[in-house]
Amino acid sequence: MAVGIYFATTTGKTEDIADRLHPLLNGSNTPQDLADLQDLSPLNDLDAIICGIPTWNTGADSERSGTAWDSMLEDISKLSLTGKQVAIYGLGDSSTYTENFCDAIEELHQCFKDAGATMVGYVSKDGYTFEDSKSLIGDKFCGLPLDEDSESDMTDDRLMSWAIQLKQEIPALN
Numbered sequence: 041m042a043v044g045i046y047f048a049t050t051t052g053k054t055e056d057i058a059d060r061l062h063p064l065l066n067g068s069n070t071p072q073d074l075a076d077l078q079d080l081s082p083l084n085d086l087d088a089i090i091c092g093i094p095t096w097n098t099g100a101d102s103e104r105s106g107t108a109w110d111s112m113l114e115d116i117s118k119l120s121l122t123g124k125q126v127a128i129y130g131l132g133d134s135s136t137y138t139e140n141f142c143d144a145i146e147e148l149h150q151c152f153k154d155a156g157a158t159m160v161g162y163v164s165k166d167g168y169t170f171e172d173s174k175s176l177i178g179d180k181f182c183g184l185p186l187d188e189d190s191e192s193d194m195t196d197d198r199l200m201s202w203a204i205q206l207k208q209e210i211p212a213l214n
C-alpha cells in the first residue's frame with residue numbers, strides 16, 4: 041500500500057507543511073515537489089494521494105495556485121483514479137486575502153473528482169475567521185486550509201486533527 045504526498049510552493053510554506061505532515065502519517069511516502077515530476081504517471085501506482093497547494097492568483101476562476109499545479113490540472117482530470125482516496129491541504133492567508141481564503145483547494149479538488157477519485161479530508165469551517173472561500177462546500181472546506189501568515193499558532197493542532205481524520209478515511213495509512 042502506498043500513499044504519496046505531493047506539493048507545489050512559491051515561498052516554501054506548502055513544502056514545510058508537507059514535511060511536518062509526513063511523520064504524522066505512518067506509511068506515507070517522502071513528500072515530492074510537483075515541479076520535479078516529469079509527468080503524472082507515478083500517481084497511478086499509489087493507493088492514496090495527499091496534495092498541498094497554496095493560493096496566489098487572488099479571485100481567479102482558474103489557475104488559482106500560481107504554482108506547478110496550474111499546468112497539471114487538465115491532465116489530472118483525465119487520469120483514472122477510481123478507488124483511490126485523495127485529500128488536499130491548502131495554504132493561504134485568512135487575514136489579507138479574507139475573501140478568497142485558500143480558493144485553490146477547490147480547483148484541485150474538482151480535477152481529482154473528475155478523475156474519479158474518492159475525495160476525503162473535508163474540514164469544518166468552525167474555528168476559521170474569513171469572509172469567503174471558493175473551497176467551502178456547505179459548512180465544510182473540501183480539504184484542510186492552513187494559514188502560516190496569520191494563524192501559524194493553530195497549524196500544529198489542525199495538522200494533528202487532520203492526520204487522525206485521514207487515518208480513519210484512508211485504509212492504506214493503516
Ligand SMILES: Cc1cc2nc3c(=O)[nH]c(=O)nc-3n(C[C@H](O)[C@H](O)[C@H](O)COP(=O)(O)O)c2cc1C
Nearest residue numbers: 049050051052053054094098131132133137141142
Ligand atoms: C500576491 C499574493 C497573493 C495571494 N493570494 C492569496 C489568496 O487569494 N488567498 C489566500 O488565501 N492566500 C493568498 N496569498 C497568501 C499565500 O497563499 C500564503 O502566503 C501561502 O502560505 C504561500 O504558500 P507558499 O509559500 O507555499 O507559496 C497570497 C499571497 C501573495 C503574496
